[in-house]
Amino acid sequence: MEITYSLNNLPAVAKQIIEHTKSKTILFYATMGTGKTTLIKELASQLGCNISSSPTFALVNEYETAQNQILYHFDFYRIEDENEAYDMGIEEYLYNNQWAFIEWPENVENLLPLDAQVITIKTNSDNTRTLCLK
Numbered sequence: 763m764e765i766t767y768s769l770n771n772l773p774a775v776a777k778q779i780i781e782h783t784k785s786k787t788i789l790f791y792a793t794m795g796t797g798k799t800t801l802i803k804e805l806a807s808q809l810g811c812n813i814s815s816s817p818t819f820a821l822v823n824e825y826e827t828a829q830n831q832i833l834y835h836f837d838f839y840r841i842e843d844e845n846e847a848y849d850m851g852i853e854e855y856l857y858n859n860q861w862a863f864i865e866w867p868e869n870v871e872n873l874l875p876l877d878a879q880v881i882t883i884k885t886n887s888d889n890t891r892t893l894c895l896k
Contacts, residue, residue, distance in 0.1 A: 763895040766886065768803035769800070775885060776804040779895060785879040789867035797891055799837075801883065804861045806833055809861065814896065821850055833861040838869040847873055 767775045790798040799816040806813040810828020816837045817823040825833045834855050847870045856862055856875055867874055880896040
């Protein structure tokens with residue numbers, strides 16, 4: 763599924779993603795400044811929780827959804843070695859049937875579930891974004 767969107771229709775896009783995702787683990791591939799965190803905040807909002815910022819320094823933040831599920835928001839931008847992810851217990855986060863939104867998944871590629879949903883985002887010349895849900 764491919765969607766071109768702007769901030770104005772972000773809630774509808776997030777709703778579509780949640781309705782069509784095949785996994786609760788979603789990997790976000792995009793360059794810096796493309797809007798990964800903005801999209802994740804809206805996805806979290808659709809699930810009934812409020813994300814204030816990306817967990818850049820903490821690596822992961824945990825939230826409770828309106829359906830009493832857990833949402834883990836990962837930001838692996840600063841991770842230098844996959845062992846850092848092991849040390850934080852990544853397996854316990856990813857293999858417990860809870861929501862997991864992962865920014866910069868390419869930095870922990872070998873540790874990710876094979877059935878994770880992939881989202882790629884690119885910025886267009888008119889400042890809209892195009893995402894591909896794979």
